[in-house]
Amino acid sequence: MLDAAVLDEMADIVAEAQAAPHTIAKLTEKHPGMTIDDGYAVQDRLLARWEADGRSLIGLKAGLTSKAKMEQMGVNEPSFAMLMRDMQDPEGSTIPTDKLIHPRVEAEIAFVMKDELSGENVTIDEILDATDYVQPALEVLDSRFEKFKFDLESVIADNASSARFVMGGRPRRPRDLDLRTIGLVMEIDGEIVATASSGAVLGHPARSIQMLVTWLHGRGRTLPAGSIVLTGGATEAIAVKTGNAVFARFQDMGEISVRIG
Amino acid sequence: MALDQTTIERAGDELLDAYRGNTTVAPLRDRYEGIDIVDAYRIQEHFMNRRYAAGERIVGKKIGVTSKAVQEMIGVFEPDFGQLTDIMQIENGGTADLDKLIQPKAEAEIAFVLKEDLVGPGITATDVIRATDHVRACFEIVDSRIDNWDIRIQDTVADNASCGVFVLGEDKIDPRDVDLTLAGLLVEKDGEPVATGVGAAVQGSPPNAVAWLANTLGRLGMPFRAGEIILSGSLAPLIPVAHGDRLAAYIGGIGTCEVSFANGGAAALFRTQEAADA
Numbered sequence: 001m002l003d004a005a006v007l008d009e010m011a012d013i014v015a016e017a018q019a020a021p022h023t024i025a026k027l028t029e030k031h032p033g034m035t036i037d038d039g040y041a042v043q044d045r046l047l048a049r050w051e052a053d054g055r056s057l058i059g060l061k062a063g064l065t066s067k068a069k070m071e072q073m074g075v076n077e078p079s080f081a082m083l084m085r086d087m088q089d090p091e092g093s094t095i096p097t098d099k100l101i102h103p104r105v106e107a108e109i110a111f112v113m114k115d116e117l118s119g120e121n122v123t124i125d126e127i128l129d130a131t132d133y134v135q136p137a138l139e140v141l142d143s144r145f146e147k148f149k150f151d152l153e154s155v156i157a158d159n160a161s162s163a164r165f166v167m168g169g170r171p172r173r174p175r176d177l178d179l180r181t182i183g184l185v186m187e188i189d190g191e192i193v194a195t196a197s198s199g200a201v202l203g204h205p206a207r208s209i210q211m212l213v214t215w216l217h218g219r220g221r222t223l224p225a226g227s228i229v230l231t232g233g234a235t236e237a238i239a240v241k242t243g244n245a246v247f248a249r250f251q252d253m254g255e256i257s258v259r260i261g
Numbered sequence: 262m263a264l265d266q267t268t269i270e271r272a273g274d275e276l277l278d279a280y281r282g283n284t285t286v287a288p289l290r291d292r293y294e295g296i297d298i299v300d301a302y303r304i305q306e307h308f309m310n311r312r313y314a315a316g317e318r319i320v321g322k323k324i325g326v327t328s329k330a331v332q333e334m335i336g337v338f339e340p341d342f343g344q345l346t347d348i349m350q351i352e353n354g355g356t357a358d359l360d361k362l363i364q365p366k367a368e369a370e371i372a373f374v375l376k377e378d379l380v381g382p383g384i385t386a387t388d389v390i391r392a393t394d395h396v397r398a399c400f401e402i403v404d405s406r407i408d409n410w411d412i413r414i415q416d417t418v419a420d421n422a423s424c425g426v427f428v429l430g431e432d433k434i435d436p437r438d439v440d441l442t443l444a445g446l447l448v449e450k451d452g453e454p455v456a457t458g459v460g461a462a463v464q465g466s467p468p469n470a471v472a473w474l475a476n477t478l479g480r481l482g483m484p485f486r487a488g489e490i491i492l493s494g495s496l497a498p499l500i501p502v503a504h505g506d507r508l509a510a511y512i513g514g515i516g517t518c519e520v521s522f523a524n525g526g527a528a529a530l531f532r533t534q535e536a537a538d539a
Contacts, residue, residue, distance in 0.1 A: 067454070181513030183445030183459035195459045197513070199447030203454035234457075251443035251459075251513050 002031060002038045010038075011045035014158055017144040021101050024144055026154040039156030040080075040219075046159060047082055058228055059083040061139070062208040063160045064152075065201045065232025073152050077211050078202075081160030083228060091168030094261040097242060100142045100163055103260065105240050106233030107186045107248040109179065109198050109205045110137035110167050113229065118222035122213045127206045128174045130225075136169035136184075136250040137230055138258060141237050165230060169254030180204050183251040186235050188244050194235035205231035264293060264300045272296075273307030276420055279406040280308075283363055288407055290415045298337075301418035302481070309344050309421060317346035320490055322478075323401060324470045325422040326414070327463045327494025337414040340464065342474055343422025345490060351428045354519045357402050358526035359504060365404045365425050367502050368495035369448050369510035369518070371441065371460060371467045372399040372429055377487050379471075381479025386468035389475070390436045392487075393468075398430035398510050398518040401492045403499070427492060432516030439514035442466040446496040447511045455508075458496030467493040 002010075010027050017024045027042075028034045047057065062078040064070050070078075089095050097103060114132035142163035143150060155161060182198035198205055208231040213223050223229070240246060244260040264272075272289055279286050289304070290296055313319070326332055327340045351357055359365065376394035404425030407416045417423045441460045448456040464470040470493045478485045500508065507521045523529045 178511065178513055180447040181445040181511050183440075183443035183461070183513055185443065185459060185461045192461065192465075195461050197445030197447055197457035197459050199445065199454055199511070200457040203447065203449065249443055251440055251445055 001041070002034060006031060007038060007041050007045060010042045010157055011049065014042060014144060015046060015049055018099070021099050021144075023101060023146045026145060026150055027157055028151050028153050034153045036153055036156060039153045042157035043082060043159060050084060056085045057082055058085040058088065059230070060212060060223070060227060061160065061162060061230035062212055062232045065208050075152060077215065078208055078232060079152065079156050079160045080212055080215055081156070081162050083162065083165065083230065087162065087164055089164055089166050089258065091166055091256050092258065093166070094259040095140055095164050095166070096261050100140070101144065102142065102148065103163060103240050104141045104148070104237035105186070105246050106139050106141065106237040107184050107194065107196070107235045108137050108139060108201070108233050109182065109231050110135050111174070111206070111209060111229045111231060113223060113225055113227045116222050116225045117209070117213045118217060120214055120217045122210055124204065124206045124210065127209050131174045133171040134174045134177070134179065134253070135167050135171045136248060136253050136256050138166045138246060138248055138256050139230055139233065140164040166256055166258050167228070168256035169250055172253055174206075177252060179206060182253060184234055184248060186238065186246070186248040188238065188240065188246055190245075193238045196234040198234050200234045201232045208232050264296060268293060269300065269303045270307050272304045272419060273311065276304070276308045276406050277311050283361065285363060285406055285408045288411050288413070288416050289419055290413050296415045298414060298418060301415040304419035305343065305421050308419070312346065317348055319344050320347050320350065321345040321492070322474060322485070322489065323422055323424050323427070323492040324474050324494045325417065327470050330498070335412070335414055340470055340473055340494065341414065341418050341422050342477065343424040345424065345427060345492070349424065349426045351426050351520060353428055353431050355428065356521040356523050356527035357426055359522055359524045360526070362402065362404045362425055363406065364410060365402045365502055366499040367508055367520070368401045368403055368499060369446050369456065369458070369497055369512070370399050370401055370492050370495055371444065371463070371512060371515060372397050373467070373471055373491040373493055374433075375485075375487050375489050375491070379475035379485045381476035381485075384472045384475035384479070386466065386472050389468040389471045393436045395433035396436055396439065396441065396515060397433055398512040398516045399492055400428045400508065400510060400518050400520050401495070402426045402502070402520070428518055428520045429490065430510075430516045430518035434515050436468070441468060443513075444515055445513040448497060448500060449509045450500070451507055456497040456500050460496065462496050463494040470494045
């Protein structure tokens, strides 16, 4: 584990790069001994600052949830990051990009929890029971690292490239759907740019929550009732630019439409 | 210049020998100078005519080369088709005998079963939905009689669009009851996710592929009859298969299809299972 002073300094660097958007060098360049736990320790520091600024945590997200992405990064669990209330934009809105460097959009399934989840071995059934509803989501990612090139330690410290997110379409009860096989089509300016099935996330998007709750348990935490969880991109993340209209359709869950500002 | 009839028959005979001998031949495109897609369909016709003469009966069609990724790989921007015959069908949950296949791979698809003839040209997706009795989940086990799957469009068309065997799921769904464009797919191999996809990957929506087929057959003067099964094109990339694998395809709003693979067929798989249990 790196010194507290080093972690504080990393949190400064990331917080500044997010607030006055600019790219930074990978954090591991200066501190090659940085670990994944160090990355999460930087996240904890970011949260403390953001909460001190009056911002509030509204949920958590999972990244690297496809087998291909995990293999690419050489890991066997997803990365997790924080969703703040002011990161959410309404369906049908124009997403502000003045704070974004090189945004990318991915489509995924969001869970809204009604009950707290805790423990090491929560089951898929328990997760579905604890879910208020599921809904289509678009996540706008933005890396503070040059050209989206990073290692796992650095990207976790950068709150896993979180930037903005949108939820929309039809809220559905999770047991009314087969969440392994929700087909998705994402279009930009009327052209299909990505197609997927919700099963691309670990075979079932609730498996992301399963791993999230286990990870939280390891840190002495739980997933609070009322949390939003973004379960991870079913599609790949596609680069967007100002003026793009992004449209995603989800089988039996409706659609989300936003414009990139 | 089109290939002459003798050459067409020679190429078709070659493929038939490979099919019967469970072996492969070098790509046709390198050996039959000037071979084009029209020639390739004539070769397919000869290859299949000889199989019908030996007792196989047409039960439907398969559509291939329907995804953008495969079209780009092969450099052809329209689908192709092959004939399905009675001996290619395996029951749902059954076992594909790897000894009777050469270099099989699995594709999960949406199958259409027609209740009316579809006579092109001029057929649209609307006509397809109207003429469809039901759709169901299916596996197509593709196979190639060409060395190492080294195919271009002429090779695969001549080789009956690389058709091997197929499996239909049991659930029959009225196309009015499902969003075929957004039908999502998950394929599991022995319970682990191995492939995903969506209906839109097939020509924008699977009925578009069936309309293309009806129009193409209409132009060629070939029949497309009520009762035929149409495998409309793969929703996901090809899945490699090996002895002992069990694949399950789940398609959103449509159903499930399962198939196992074994050298020596179901009996051999059963013996393997018994040995494992013992």
